[in-house]
Amino acid sequence: MSLAPAGRGGKAGTMPAIPSVDRVLNLPAVRVLTEAHGRMLTLDAVRQLLAELREGLSGKLELPADAFAETRLAAVLEQRLVAARQPRLRPVLNLTGTVLHTNLGRARLPDEAVSAVVAAATQACNLEYDLTGGARGDRDDLIEPLLREITGAEAATVVNNNAAAVFLALNSLGLRKQVIVSRGELVEIGGSFRVPDIMARAGCRLREVGTTNRTHLKDYAEAIDAKTGLLLKVHTSNYAIQGFTATVEEKALADLAHQHGLPFMVDLGSGTLVNLRDHGLPQEPTPMDSLAAGVDLITFSGDKLLGGPQAGILVGRRELIARIKKNPLKRALRVDKMTLAALEAVLQLYRDPDRLAARLPTLRLLTRAGADIERSAHALSPAVSAALAGTAQVEVRPCHSQIGSGSLPVDRLPSFCLAMTPLRRGKGEGSALKAIELAFRRLPVPVIGRVSEGAFCLDLRCLEQPDLLRAQLGDLRF
Numbered sequence: 001m002s003l004a005p006a007g008r009g010g011k012a013g014t015m016p017a018i019p020s021v022d023r024v025l026n027l028p029a030v031r032v033l034t035e036a037h038g039r040m041l042t043l044d045a046v047r048q049l050l051a052e053l054r055e056g057l058s059g060k061l062e063l064p065a066d067a068f069a070e071t072r073l074a075a076v077l078e079q080r081l082v083a084a085r086q087p088r089l090r091p092v093l094n095l096t097g098t099v100l101h102t103n104l105g106r107a108r109l110p111d112e113a114v115s116a117v118v119a120a121a122t123q124a125c126n127l128e129y130d131l132t133g134g135a136r137g138d139r140d141d142l143i144e145p146l147l148r149e150i151t152g153a154e155a156a157t158v159v160n161n162n163a164a165a166v167f168l169a170l171n172s173l174g175l176r177k178q179v180i181v182s183r184g185e186l187v188e189i190g191g192s193f194r195v196p197d198i199m200a201r202a203g204c205r206l207r208e209v210g211t212t213n214r215t216h217l218k219d220y221a222e223a224i225d226a227k228t229g230l231l232l233k234v235h236t237s238n239y240a241i242q243g244f245t246a247t248v249e250e251k252a253l254a255d256l257a258h259q260h261g262l263p264f265m266v267d268l269g270s271g272t273l274v275n276l277r278d279h280g281l282p283q284e285p286t287p288m289d290s291l292a293a294g295v296d297l298i299t300f301s302g303d304k305l306l307g308g309p310q311a312g313i314l315v316g317r318r319e320l321i322a323r324i325k326k327n328p329l330k331r332a333l334r335v336d337k338m339t340l341a342a343l344e345a346v347l348q349l350y351r352d353p354d355r356l357a358a359r360l361p362t363l364r365l366l367t368r369a370g371a372d373i374e375r376s377a378h379a380l381s382p383a384v385s386a387a388l389a390g391t392a393q394v395e396v397r398p399c400h401s402q403i404g405s406g407s408l409p410v411d412r413l414p415s416f417c418l419a420m421t422p423l424r425r426g427k428g429e430g431s432a433l434k435a436i437e438l439a440f441r442r443l444p445v446p447v448i449g450r451v452s453e454g455a456f457c458l459d460l461r462c463l464e465q466p467d468l469l470r471a472q473l474g475d476l477r478f
């Protein structure tokens with residue numbers, strides 16, 4: 001059946017009438033769409049399509065011969081409705097080689113955390129309810145004992161992310177006071193987190209000491225006066241200053257702060273809760289190291305090396321945590337039940353360190369053996385080669401993965417990638433490379449790689465489901 005208006009293709013001047021919205025909605029094939037996608041979205045799609053058909057009839061748009069056929073109308077509508085309803089937040093395959101990729105969602109949660117999130121999200125829970133006393137409780141009580149047990153800290157609390165943790169700590173302990181920081185630590189972590197800006201918004205006065213590459217204990221000591229509220233050390237996690245450098249050990253700074261009755265805070269950034277060297281990875285400072293050095297308050301992220309949900313964790317002296325919890329901003333920065341559920345489940349895994357690397361995706365991926373990655377690359381290579389036949393040459397190449405999210409910027413992990421070099425050389429090579437990248441990004445589960453040395457590379461360290469890649473290769477369109 002076709003709803004083509006009479007007189008179509010006739011002389012200009014007599015604009016034929018297009019079918020009414022109701023008429024289209026009542027077509028059996030379109031009713032099926034309304035059933036599936038809802039009346040409102042279908043109505044919008046019909047209106048939009050009819051507007052285009054009207055433009056087509058007036059000559060502004062080219063229309064196919066069967067533009068008004070029922071099957072075609074329904075097919076176009078269906079395609080648009082499906083596209084309109086596709087979630088905007090979608091799973092992707094992160095084969096960039098950066099394990100904790102901020103733009104790709106950082107840590108992947110373990111199954112234990114996912115189950116805990118589902119339970120907390122779909123059922124009522126004792127979020128702020130003391131099951132023993134039958135009275136109102138504090139949501140921090142769900143997580144504080146575990147954090148104390150694992151880190152050995154006197155007290156702990158959790159907020160939305162580590163930026164919030166730093167902000168809240170500064171505002172609670174350093175409001176209208178001077179906060180002393182080394183010039184070499186005035187870092188920017190991703191576009192919007194700059195230590196000086198956070199400090200200003202938190203109502204603290206920044207007192208920079210030392211120079212970019214060298215800061216000594218006496219620089220701190222000379223800066224301390226009656227207006228000083230806090231000494232701060234920021235772990236320069238996303239860059240490394242090398243060469244003629246000097247920084248002051250946490251222990252010395254803690255001693256200095258305590259001589260003056262001041263608290264000493266460290267923003268660790270990533271803050272893993274295990275000794276990464278035990279797992280064959282480069283050393284990264286832990287909150288336990290900082291506590292042992294006498295640091296009073298430590299902040300770190302939940303979704304970096306810890307491998308949990310986005311969160312900012314504060315551990316340290318009881319009295320300081322109590323002051324932070326009394327700050328009205330704590331309420332504005334608190335975490336929800338799903339975050340708490342995921343964080344608790346992840347922290348539980350830390351109680352069994354022997355099995356941590358097998359169960360926690362972040363650590364599992366970081367410690368994945370090179371030989372295993374290489375095997376996976378060779379196994380996939382023929383299928384990828386076949387899919388790119390005529391477009392690119394595919395080879396297995398050694399490469400380096402990065403931890404990401406600012407952790408351990410100089411240390412890189414040996415890995416293997418599938419490198420796709422466009423067959424076209426010279427002029428047009430760059431666009432051929434871009435076309436390959438785009439084709440992978442357009443897959444149903446988009447595959448994100450990186451360009452290196454003239455090739456599009458998929459670092460297979462984070463590919464735990466090779467079949468998900470393999471099954472999509474037929475959908476590649478260059």
Ligand SMILES: *Cc1c(COP(=O)(O)O)cnc(C)c1O
Nearest residue numbers: 161162163189237268269301406
């Ligand atoms: C990542 C990082 C932050 C910010 O942490 P988020 O959890 O991303 O908010 C703050 N300080 C340092 C040193 C960091 O590395």
